[in-house]
Amino acid sequence: RAKKAGPGTVCFFEVSDDRVSRDRKALQADLEGAIAREELFLVFQPFLDLGANRITGFEALLRWQHPQRGLVPPSEFIGIAEETGLIHEIGEWVVRRACATLSDWPDDIRVAVNFSAAQFHNTGILQTIVQALADAKVSPSRLEIEITESMLLSKYGSAGPILNALLELGVTVALDDFGTGFSSLTYLRKLPFSRIKIDQSFIRDMLVQPDCAAIVKSVISLARDLNIDVVAEGVETADQLEYLRQISCDEVQGYLISRPVAADAVLKLLDTKKLRATFAA
Numbered sequence: 687r688a689k690k691a692g693p694g695t696v697c698f699f700e701v702s703d704d705r706v707s708r709d710r711k712a713l714q715a716d717l718e719g720a721i722a723r724e725e726l727f728l729v730f731q732p733f734l735d736l737g738a739n740r741i742t743g744f745e746a747l748l749r750w751q752h753p754q755r756g757l758v759p760p761s762e763f764i765g766i767a768e769e770t771g772l773i774h775e776i777g778e779w780v781v782r783r784a785c786a787t788l789s790d791w792p793d794d795i796r797v798a799v800n801f802s803a804a805q806f807h808n809t810g811i812l813q814t815i816v817q818a819l820a821d822a823k824v825s826p827s828r829l830e831i832e833i834t835e836s837m838l839l840s841k842y843g844s845a846g847p848i849l850n851a852l853l854e855l856g857v858t859v860a861l862d863d864f865g866t867g868f869s870s871l872t873y874l875r876k877l878p879f880s881r882i883k884i885d886q887s888f889i890r891d892m893l894v895q896p897d898c899a900a901i902v903k904s905v906i907s908l909a910r911d912l913n914i915d916v917v918a919e920g921v922e923t924a925d926q927l928e929y930l931r932q933i934s935c936d937e938v939q940g941y942l943i944s945r946p947v948a949a950d951a952v953l954k955l956l957d958t959k960k961l962r963a964t965f966a967a
């Protein structure tokens with residue numbers, strides 16, 4: 687890249703790349719102690735069931751409160767965690783924390799936890815999840831695991847047996863960011879998914895691009911025939927919500943319904959009648 691840009695810019699790119707990698711190393715070093723320093727925490731974003739007009743659960747989303755940088759989003763540190771192997775320790779913390787939090791919620795509320803492909807390279811993850819559920823005394827059927835298509839690609843070899851063991855326990859599996867990967871329908875045959883989550887890019891464009899609406903509609907109709915529920919991610923406007931209701935989308939998630947909230951705000955959110963009033967059909 688530096689060569690193509692010409693001799694005058696070589697130095698600039700080298701310095702810049704160097705700084706980026708130094709910054710990355712610094713972030714990596716900080717991340718190593720983040721759990722011990724209690725800088726990680728989870729926020730929870732609700733799923734709203736459009737048929738029943740109620741919140742059915744929450745997705746756990748990881749946050750890092752860095753002492754100097756402030757709040758670091760997962761897009762900036764999950765990749766580092768995956769490359770360094772820290773994802774195993776972090777992922778274990780996430781699932782234990784999510785299950786412990788879930789134990790305070792009503793029995794008909796689920797929690798969904800995101801997993802990276804790398805976490806399934808370590809077969810210990812199965813025991814970790816089983817132990818987290820047992821320690822929190824919550825039913826496995828209340829835990830959902832969110833994975834992306836890429837995990838079922840080359841990595842299927844290691845993820846498959848673990849996911850199947852979890853399914854046998856009653857844990858459910860959702861296919862996250864649907865439509866952004868290869869979206870081969872073959873994936874839908876690999877595992878008995880409970881849910882498909884249509885990526886937010888489709889929801890954002892569906893009311894402005896007819897092609898996009900067609901895709902969203904056919905995913906919903908396909909899922910219905912396969913007996914899989916559909917969640918629309920990233921719902922931000924009332925028009926989007928109305929359209930998704932019309933085409934019988936099962937559940938929605940997005941800033942319109944609620945931003946991710948702190949654990950101690952979850953019960954309040956479940957309590958509030960405001961949600962129902964606002965989104966009643």
Ligand code: C2E
Binds near residue numbers: 731759800939940
């Ligand atoms: P994801 O699982 O697809 O999560 C959805 C992301 O969209 C979240 O970003 C959420 O805050 C955001 N979002 C929700 N509603 C809206 C909306 O209406 N509009 C817009 N523009 N965005 C919305 P977040 O929390 O920054 O997480 C980003 C990604 O990081 C997640 O995507 C997931 O892949 C990953 N991630 C988060 N927590 C974990 C974790 O504990 N473990 C692993 N392995 N990955 C995680």
Ligand code: MG
Binds near residue numbers: 745832
């Ligand atoms: Mg997710």
Ligand code: MG
Binds near residue numbers: 863883885886
């Ligand atoms: Mg997603």
Ligand code: MG
Binds near residue numbers: 735737915936
């Ligand atoms: Mg339903």
